[in-house]
Amino acid sequence: MTKKTIIGGYPFIPYQKETYSEAEVIKRSQEFHSWLDLRRSVREFSDKPIPKTVIENLILSASTAPSGAHKQPWTFCAVSNKDLKQQIRIAAEKEEKESYESRMSKEWLNDLKPLQTDWQKAFLEIAPYLIVVFKKAFELQPDGSKKNYYYVNESVGLATGLLLAAIHNAGLVALTHTPSPMNFLTDLLKRPTNERPFLLIPVGYPKEETLVPDIKRKKLEEVSVFYE
Numbered sequence: 001m002t003k004k005t006i007i008g009g010y011p012f013i014p015y016q017k018e019t020y021s022e023a024e025v026i027k028r029s030q031e032f033h034s035w036l037d038l039r040r041s042v043r044e045f046s047d048k049p050i051p052k053t054v055i056e057n058l059i060l061s062a063s064t065a066p067s068g069a070h071k072q073p074w075t076f077c078a079v080s081n082k083d084l085k086q087q088i089r090i091a092a093e094k095e096e097k098e099s100y101e102s103r104m105s106k107e108w109l110n111d112l113k114p115l116q117t118d119w120q121k122a123f124l125e126i127a128p129y130l131i132v133v134f135k136k137a138f139e140l141q142p143d144g145s146k147k148n149y150y151y152v153n154e155s156v157g158l159a160t161g162l163l164l165a166a167i168h169n170a171g172l173v174a175l176t177h178t179p180s181p182m183n184f185l186t187d188l189l190k191r192p193t194n195e196r197p198f199l200l201i202p203v204g205y206p207k208e209e210t211l212v213p214d215i216k217r218k219k220l221e222e223v224s225v226f227y228e
Contacts, residue, residue, distance in 0.1 A: 068150030
């Protein structure tokens with residue numbers, strides 16, 4: 001039984017830490033980077049089913065993320081219903097078509113050319129699951145009153161990052177899709193007034209012979225500064 005210590009009237013438990021040698025720490029950090037560097041955003045999905053248990057575990061992994069005052073201001077809506085996925089695709093493509101044809105600047109469209117994307121989003125129906133991430137702007141009490149949440153965007157962003165790592169770890173692929181505006185997701189999924197759509201993430205296996213853009217990530221010296 002885990003021993004609890006009361007500090008300031010609240011229970012604390014010992015941190016369950018892993019202890020490695022310095023050489024092992026270096027090795028593990030290198031191996032993790034090499035593995036994670038294989039992750040790619042994928043737009044060509046197989047319709048091969050995924051056990052619901054896998055999606056549940058992915059969401060639980062995402063929910064281990066830190067959050068402001070430990071409020072965990074997120075909801076992960078997992079959609080596998082074919083009719084609902086079709087409705088989401090229709091609504092998303094409507095917004096995307098308008099964005100590509102009138103909202104996006106020429107510079108933005110040029111920046112997207114190496115990715116060869118367009119407003120058509122067939123993957124929203126093909127992928128076996130869509131995980132729609134909602135952020136909770138505040139806590140809605142049973143009596144209708146509001147209670148504050150803190151650092152909501154940061155917290156949900158961290159949880160989403162862990163979700164993507166968990167998806168990659170399971171041998172699955174995903175795409176962070178942000179049709180804008182995304183209010184249609186609130187309506188279609190009948191979410192409460194305190195929730196706002198954050199990301200729409202199709203999850204599944206890659207289609208056979210899937211191609212991804214040959215893009216390069218920035219080098220260490222381009223993304224970091226060390227003060228020693």
